Amino acid sequence: MSRPKNQNYKSHGSSKGKEREQRASIRFKTTLMNTLTDVLRNRPGWVEVKDEGEWDFYWCDVSWLRENFDHTYMDDHVRISHFRNHYELTRKNYMVKNLKRFRRQLEREAGKLEAAKCDFFPKTFEMPCEYHLFVEEFRKHPGITWIMKPVARSQGKGIFLFRRLKDIMDWRKGTAGKKFTSLEAQPVRAAAATANPSGTHDARSSDDQKDELPVENYVAQRYIENPYLIGDGYKALPWCQPWPGPCCPLLSWRLHPGGVDSTKPETCRNPGRKFDLRVYVLVMSYLPLRAWLYRDGFARFSNTRFTLSSIDDQYVHLTNVAVQKTSPDYHPNKGCKWMLQRFRQYLASKHSPQVVETLFSDMDNIFIKSLQSVQKVIISDKHCFELYGYDILIDQDLKPWLLEVNASPSLTASSQEDYELKTCLLEDTLHVVDMEARLTGKEKRVGGFDLMWNDGPVSREEGAPDLPGMGNFVTNTHLGMQARWEEAPGGAGGIWHYTVIEFNLQLSSCVILGKD
């Protein structure tokens, strides 16, 4: 066992006389107060460590990581919940930089076709350093909408939309006197953190700037103007005028069988609810890349109806629950989320199975390509694992777009259903992290997690070679499919295999129905 090299180094995981294999309990530490604490505390054999105590497992927040990681010694078995430089993927400007570089590399090595598979993020410029490139692009395509996002904040803070260069000039002037803004921003965050202890994690995840930047960096991103909408009304009859008579609308409908007449102003566009998807990906190692995809997740809906004519109304455009909660007509008991299963099922009833299949495999591609883009940059460390929250937007052509990746996805539950999802997610994460050393290492599925990449694609078929050859290779991903126990799975025709497990929360008794 190696000694700390320096007195300032703190060491973790030293076994104090006991053999490591015979550890009676796993000492964990966490700074978060939410579902995570419930899960960790309820895990058999795990004990909580407070303050400066020794730990084997630390679910830390990214600010702790920044300050302490380099001064911490960790034993082999110790696990920590972030990679040292996770921001390469989770900060908006770095993510784009890495993706762009990876795309160039692919183009050189594998050709244009392969490189095109990386085209899943909207055109993005880093501000202010790429300002001139941006202006050039802006002038090339007048009239489109852009979105400005601060690179290191989350939960929709500081985001605005614009269509005229003048708006951004004003903003730029504002950032010149930047000291003012950053001074002001600090107490606001602190206040948010004290007001909502369970939300601290999310609030802090934002400010993991590795060095204090004099100017807050932004990215200017092309705004996706044709998001897929759910619950939208009228495609067949475009009109804005009050009903003029029985035949006119029909006539105009016949004239534009394609649906929405693009020459009409945007008020004609049919509103519906905009949403984005939150998908969880667990990375256990970058070298070799080993990533798991969680089956569950959710679609977050904007509460107001979508139309581009009101670009100032951020409630329409941002689907973050954090933003939606402050919306004036937010109803706490009115759902704003759909579980992924429900979303997949909705798509399946509206589109052909092939279309849905393509969408989900395009999403798989996003996860893999984005991870590969940072594979060589991120400092791989066997102590580290990370649970990412991917934000995906889908457009009307059913193409998925990567909006951003979060290193600290919110683990605070907004409803009972959400609580169940997050508890299961965390439990399964701990199963995969496997502090108890129960896994064989050959598992393709652990709880709701499916092994998606293991130094190469993983096949869904049992025993099939994990190589995408000429055969019908199906990747081992099941996004939006049943993750948890089904109640009463059926037998095939007359064959009876009923091992029905029913959980009744009210009675907390478990019934097993046997049938032969």
Next chain:
Amino acid sequence: MLQEESDLSLIIAQIVQKLKGSNLYAQLERQAWASLQRPEIRLESLKEDIKEFFKITGWEKKLQNAVYSELNVYPLPRHPAAPPEHLKEPLVYMRKAQGSWEKRILKSLNSMCTELSIPLARKRPVGQQKELLNKWNEMGTDEPDLSLFRPVYAPKDFLEVLINLRNPNYENGDSLSFRTHLGLIQVPLKVKDIPELKECFVELGLNTGQLGIDDSTQVPPELFENEHVRIGQKVLAEQDSAAAQQYIRQGSPTALRAELWALILNISSQPEDILYYEQLKTNVIQHDLLVDSLIYKDVKLTASNDDYYFVFEDYLYQVLLCFSRDTSVLGHFAYNSASPPKSYIRGKLGLEEYAVFYPPNGVIPFHGFSMYVAPLCFLYHEPYKLYQTFREMYVRFFFRLHSISSHPSGIVSLCLLFETLLQTYLPQLFYHLREIGAQPLRISFKWMVRAFSGYLATDQLLLLWDRILGYNSLEILAVLAAAVFAFRAVNLMEVTSLAAAEAVLADLSTLKVMPLLQIFLFATVT
């Protein structure tokens, strides 16, 4: 034999009569005229040639579907001497009970009108019309103050009425038999027992492939699913609604469901249908009805708060408001025991020539009404298609769930079927629940009235409604309700109060309906 033949000719006459007034008839006539220009139509064999022409152009199929649809919806013709109300409901005491229930509903509606001093209907000022038109697609964003409105009635009020239903010709006064005393429903109606149900739902048997069972991830799709989907596509290509109805008994593949249902319900989406929907919409824009507020209130109370359906709030208004204006719905009162309420123009009370039906479609919504529409939003994108499907579903099935009748799919029969099934096959459970004051029907009634909408997960609900369409019957609802009790029987046997029993059955969203139905119908020892 002679009797049968005359019955048949009566049926044919009735259907011909019905179809003569339809759009299809006019279209067929037009097609026939147009066909005369064609070289293959010859004068000497005119009749045969036109028949052949109809066959190859697909019009024969359309006619066939229309006839089939009539057969499904309308009851068989009665004895020529029977009065028309027998078609609505043959039993006098049922008719009377329905009548007095309607009076109560109207009274409640009227008193709300007076209390709030709101007219039943008024024309909207032009400004308001424009405003409504502009936000037609986002009516859900409107938050009118509806605190003073209350639903006219809720399923549990209706249950009280059913419990008090008695047959005056049926003496059960003093000599109470053990059995008549157990359940809440006290009217003698013929309901099916399990052997009869088995025979009726034979396609749900253990040896038949089922979507909802044999498409689960453990079963390789080659065994059943792939072939079933292929057949489904074939059925759709044939455009044969009888075949579709038979097919859907084994469940509909998700991607084909919208089209299959439309085919079974014989819904065409012709430009006329779109126009019709647009006209209804105009009516909504022009007139403000009191029932609109009831609809608003109901959607806000139910669907908007539902985890599955909240996204469809706007659709629900677009469908339900138009539905309330649709006078073609009045047609279903010919075979519905209910009658549309009448209202009189101000100052002309009681004068028949000034009477109008109110609301124009004759249906007063109750608490939970919008849940009949919500699941359909999963299937149809265009409001007019969604609307047509809902209207057909309503006039074929849903109306039976809130009117008092002796029909086998009527709510009274469903309640009785449910109670009888439980008493016969789970007597211990039934007795236990009854003893602790948790009559099973008090829990299951709301499920059946809403056809399980809002209680089951959507995919499961659609699988269930597949079977309603496939068998053209609502009896499956009562079977499922009993199956749910059977499935949770162990837990239910442990409870000691109504509240605890309700808690055990509060969440049905994890249930898989097809295995439950199969176990209950085909694996229960009888």
